[in-house]
Amino acid sequence: MSTSTLARLRDANISWTLHITTLFASLYYLRLSDISTFLTIYSIITFLFDGEYLLAALQDPTEPPLIPHPYLPFLGHVIGMFWYGASYFSRVNEKMQYPIFTLQTMTAKTIGVIDPYLAAPIQRASKNLSFYGMILEVCKRLVGFDETTMKVIRWNLDGAHGAHEGLMDEGGSMVIAELSPGPSLNAMSTVQLDKFSEMLNDFVSGSDSVNISLMDFVKNIFTEANAYTIYGPQNPFAIHPELIQKFWDYEAGMIAVMADVFPSITARKPWAARKAINDALQEFVEREYYRTASPMIQKRVQINLRHGLTTKMTGRAELILLFGIIGNAVPTTFWFLANIFARPDLLENIREETSQAILCTNNPNSDSKEKTISVGDLKTKCPLLVSTYRETLRSIGNLASVRLVTGTHTVTAPGYRPYTLKKGAMVQIASGVIHSLPSVWGPDAAFFNPMRFISLTTNTEQFSSETNPNSTLAESERTATALPRGVPSAAFRTFGGGSVICPGRHFAQSEILGFVTLCVHMFDIVDRITGKAFDVPIRDNQRIPLSVMKPAKEPQVTIKRRTGEENAIWKLEL
Ligand code: HEM
Structure with a gap:
């Protein structure tokens, strides 16, 4: 272990004195048979509470700094993001004011970017940063694609079969x-x-x-x-005008449908609304009403069918x-x-x-x-x-731009130190925070x-x-x-x-x-x-x-x- 890591461990917000004292006290006061049980429980509790501080100290110093959650490690930031939406990024970073930082979200890492000068190189096309790697799961849940369709959609996203091959x-x-x-x-x-x-x-x-x-x-x-x-003129809303209201019923409850916990019971109204729209979109494709649509839709439906999507899934793609x-x-x-x-x-x-x-x-x-x-x-x-x-x-x-890190990637921008993004992390460029920065606007x-x-x-x-x-x-x-x-x-x-x-x-x-x-x-x-x-x-x-x-x-x-x-x-x- 390098001396700088040791120094970071020493300076971390971890009560080393308490832990060492507890360790010695347990050895002194407890019976031999109880020590192992006590130490197991104590280590679990300690890891849960000090774990993120430990990860921050052991982190590769070239990565965006990790901001530990003060009370609820591993889960705290996840709850915070659900509760406060994208504004959570500025709340959590209020004290440190880092331009880019890491949050531990369960076992994964979420990287928040709140500086436009760092957002610029991150949003550029790169084989190490994938938009579709993140968004396709959302699309699948949004409209209810089956796995066969997802295989067609995912094919050649990495460009392995040529730069311009594949449905996407x-x-x-x-x-x-x-x-x-x-x-x-x-x-x-x-x-x-x-x-x-x-x-x-x-x-x-x-x-x-x-x-x-x-x-x-x-x-x-x-x-x-x-x-x-x-x-x-033969669009689903013209043929079934009641779908206009249903579209917005689904929009209002789509997060609950996408959560996919028995949606027909837990999110009945939006779930039923989506079903009605999907049925009408299937009809739009099967009865070839799309032939009177704009050239964009005519081409889109034909491309989807040619790549092997069923009429049902081709309809869903339109949602x-x-x-x-x-x-x-x-x-x-x-x-x-x-x-x-x-x-x-x-x-x-x-x-x-x-x-x-x-x-x-x-x-x-x-x-x-x-x-x-x-x-x-x-x-x-x-x-x-x-x-x-x-x-x-x-x-x-306020919608964050998201990218999945698919290979180690270094972000450089004039006036900033290089930041390493490691494979598996999810990057979120916090648009709402950037839109309200006095330093920019x-x-x-x-x-x-x-x-x-x-x-x-x-x-x-x-x-x-x-x-x-x-x-x-x-x-x-x-x-x-x-x-x-x-x-x-x-x-x-x-x-x-x-x-x-x-x-x-x-x-x-x-x-x-x-x-x-x-x-x-x-x-x-x-x-x-x-x-x-x-x-x-x-x-x-x-x-x-x-x-x-x-x-x-x-x-x-x-x-x-x-x-x-x-x-x-x-x-x-x-
Ligand atoms: C004020 C209105 C609109 C706003 C604010 C808006 C915003 C956006 C944003 C932020 C994205 C990127 C999504 C992301 O990064 O996750 C996007 C993508 C997209 N938008 Fe819009 N949009 C608007 C109107 C429209 C309209 C009218 C159309 C079509 C006629 C459209 C078609 C699309 C398409 C096809 C994509 C996907 C692009 C891709 O996958 O590369 N948008 N839009």
Whole structure:
């Protein structure tokens, strides 16, 4: 044992004097026959209580430092993470303020990363850090894949049979290509924006009003519109409209279903809801309704079938994508609307700014006006709107980016010592913690600042449109990722980062900016009881996030057409 290890053992928070005294006392006072029983029990208790301190002292000093749990070794951090969600990482590290650290979670190691400069090299593609190694078990439980399907999905994840072989590579590359800026994305966005216009024009007209929970308003419209756009007119929600509610019943209880402890009894409602959706998705594949869906879904179903998935499992695979498409877009849109309508001044400023993106024409066949909002103009000419959207994303993005260490890996970043990550550890980049660091975002990091992303350095280039035929891919990328000067790119994490960044972020930006601007101009949305602006809801910090954060309580609102706009016909165009 090296002298430095001995020194660390000596300095560890372990009561060596007590242990040595107890040992000698037992030898002195106890009968020979009782000593071995006593020492066995004493060693177990001592190991349980001092075990993590011992592990910290014996740890390879190049690894991220281990933070022992003060009261409940091996289990304490697991309970803490369940209880506090991702915010546990900053709680546990409050005193030490390490940029990266290790927590002992049962027999495994979880590595928390709360520094964007270390997150950047970790999120880069590497054969030693696997995203799918972590996430596939979650997907399996999420939709109920069988083992045969998992074998097909897992095949060649390590690239041993060639860099571009296997279902995951083929399916993943196709989805990324379809959702990247270009004609396919524009076609999908156009259908989506048309559908929003149609639905919102019909939602409430004249002097009527609708009382509804703000979240349900967004859920109903987004689920129907996205399903139509991406899964076509014969999508499961169009054929079985009751599935819209069931989808969100499952979403609300999916952690309990995924825990898989007799879910048909312990999580009956979400379990039954998932079964109904899975059955409808199987029907969607078997009856070939997917042939009227977007090209992305047609190709996806065909790829899955060609790789040997049954029609049943091919249907289930779509439940994962449905979560990708609406699971985040719905709560994000909810927060974006809430952040604007709860602040009358901001609402007024955004109404004024976005009015330059509206083209008004008189309908020759009636006395109503037609008003068209250009989403391209929203992105290029409306920095306050775009900044409020990004600030909303910053304030609710809490999902940790996870990687499994599959081979010893050294993390290096300028100004930091190298850190060794050992095989088997699970890395979590704590997005929520990084999003609230004053060292990154400034002293007002804890507050909602709609102007934050309009820094002095923001230029018009930042708001360049991905729909502009002359724009390069690099420009389009800036549209969806621009940040204030001094903020490292790995600090804005709501869409993930590095090798796993959300391919749907461009689609999401168009649909969310368009939908929210339409609401801003068409409607007054006020508290149902007071008839005035409602309060910004509080975030539900206790819930374990599988998406962006949810509100602790959903505002109940009244939605009606704005005065003077009762009979206008609105349209969104790309
Ligand atoms: C505001 C809305 C959205 C947010 C905040 C969001 C966020 C994310 C995040 C954080 C990931 C990475 C997951 C991880 O690291 O565990 C992801 C992945 C993904 N997202 Fe999104 N997303 C949004 C909207 C969408 C939309 C609208 C689509 C599709 C049209 C989409 C499609 C996907 C897909 C296919 C993946 C998986 C990528 C992969 O496996 O490499 N997302 N999203």
